[in-house]
Amino acid sequence: MNEDRIWVVTVRQSTTLTERRELIETQIDVGVLSGELQSFLSxxxxxxxxxxxxxxxxxxxEIELSAEVSASGTIKILGSGIESSLGSGLKFVFRRKA
Known part of the structure; x- marks a missing residue:
């Protein structure tokens, strides 16, 4: 087991009109994911x-938003009407300082 990688499960959208989705398990380098998260939060x-x-x-x-991690480690905000394919993902809640 590689300690510098983390497992991520994502969904690959089919290119056919049937809208079939395929689950993909992949490992992402922790450094890549960390860099993507730092950039996203910045x-x-x-x-x-x-x-x-x-x-x-x-x-x-308060501002609440949801995001997903792609198979390559890219972090993306979920836009209007989009829900995480598996009911999971990243949830960020930002509250003003008192």
């Missing part, structure tokens, strides 16, 4: 820093 940090504390009479207290 970019999110830039977005969150620019987010206003309040909009009109409403205060923004």
């Amino acid at each position: 970019k999110l940090g830039s977005i969150l820093t620019a987010t206003p504390k309040a909009i009109g009479d409403y205060e923004l207290d």
Whole structure:
């Protein structure tokens, strides 16, 4: 067992019109995944820093988003109407400091 790799299960979308999905088990280098996560969080940090504390009479207290890890280790935000194929993935919850 390679200590510098981590198992990830992803879904490969079929190229046919039947929308058949295939589960793929793959190992990703921990360094690659760590780098992708650092980059992802750094970019999110830039977005969150620019987010206003309040909009009109409403205060923004929390932002929640979901992401998935691809077979290559890329981390992607799940967009509107997209759910994790296996009901899992990464969930990030950011709360304003008190």
